[in-house]
Amino acid sequence: MTFLRQPTRAGVRDAAAKIAAILPATPLFTCEIKDVTIAFKAESLQPMGAFKIRGAWHRLTALDEAARARGVVAFSSGNHAQGVAWAARRLGMAATIVMPHDAPAVKRDATLALGAEVVGYDRATESREGIAARLAEARGATLVPSFDDPWIIEGQGSAGVEAAAQMTRAGLPEPTHVVAPCGGGGLAAGLALALPDARMTVVEPEGWDDMRRSLEAGWIEPVGPNPPPTACDSLQTLRVSPLTFDVLSRRGVTGVAVSEAETAAAQRWAAERFRLVIEPGGAVALAALLTGRITPEPGMLVLLSGGNIDPAAYARMLAA
Structure with a gap:
């Protein structure tokens, strides 16, 4: 997808002002890891349970009245779906979301409850991008990708503006090292800006x-053939976008990977320490810290990005 504009730091600050006008800041928790105080941004406590509300609000409020009247189409396994549905309902817009048939029921049901239309597809054999693009063209609606969009990236980055201000008020150092979950890279790119x-x-x-x-x-580099099953449904992106890759590569960002067992252990840790319900995809940054793949340091900010998980699956994880 080609855009006439690129995401900017100024756009991130504009998005932060928009978010601050309608939503309270999500809590910032602190905990000592190896005698270092680490800040944790609980985006799982957003009204629809994930940071995706930020990008959706910034994107939809950027549409003019004629575009709003034609509605929006998005594709998502659940968190972006709920963010778009939440923003569309508040703005009185129609929203159609293309979701995989195997998306967690809790995410699909919540999207429907927010008033969006849900169109299912087979994750293994169909293209969600293709389905969404055809729907948007047929309806004259605006396509709202989950990460490949400058407004979405800027909106997600508002979490960083908010967290930095909270860290300053708490007497913590300014953010020196940010650790974030990554699917398509929208959140990470926004935070980098x-x-x-x-x-x-x-x-x-x-x-x-x-x-x-x-x-x-x-x-x-796309995900290879036959990737392993993962509980991190929100991070199952087969190929990142040039838009997010460009922002992150220019900043010299690095990455690490964590196992399913390490992710589950991080979920249990968050429940025990913070009394927070964190979904698998929202817990991977924490997992990297707890396993020592990332060394704690003053000024570290860790994103707990979402908490939408099927109750039965969460109970099984806690009992394991």
Whole structure:
């Protein structure tokens, strides 16, 4: 997808002002890891349970009245779906979401409850991008990708602006190292723009760490054939976009991968320490820190990006 504009730090700050006008800041938790105080941004406590509300609000509010009247089409396994549905309902717009048939029921049901139309597809044999593009063209609607969009990237970056201000008020150092989950890279790219002086590490599930491999190679590397199953449904992106890759590669961002067992252990840790329900995809950054793949340091900011998980699956994970 080609855009006439690129995401900018100024756009991130505009998005942060928009978000601050309608939503309270999500909490910032702190905890000592190896005698270092680490800040954790609980985006799981957004009204629809994930940071995706930020990009959706910034994108949809940028549409003019004629475009709003024609509605929006998005594709998502659940969190972007809910963010777009939430923003569309608040703005009185129609929203259609293309979701995989195997998306967690809790995410599909929540999207429907927010008033969006859901169109299912087979993740293994059909293209969600193709289906969404055809629907948008047929309806004259605006296509709202989950990460390959400058407004979406800027909106997600508002979490960094918010967290930096919270860290300052708490007497913590300014962010020096940001650790974030990564699927398509929208959140990470937004944070990189929001906090240009901080180092950044993206974290992905093992076998789905295409952003890590792409950053190391210097060009985009897609996920290989037959990737392993993962509980991180929100991070199952087969290929990152040039837009997010460009932002992250220019910043010298690095990446690491974590296992399913390490992710589950991080979910249990968040439940025990913070009393937070964190979905697998939202816990991978924490997992990288707890396993020692990332060394704790003053000024570290870790994103807990989402908490939408099927209750039965969450109960099984806690009992394991």
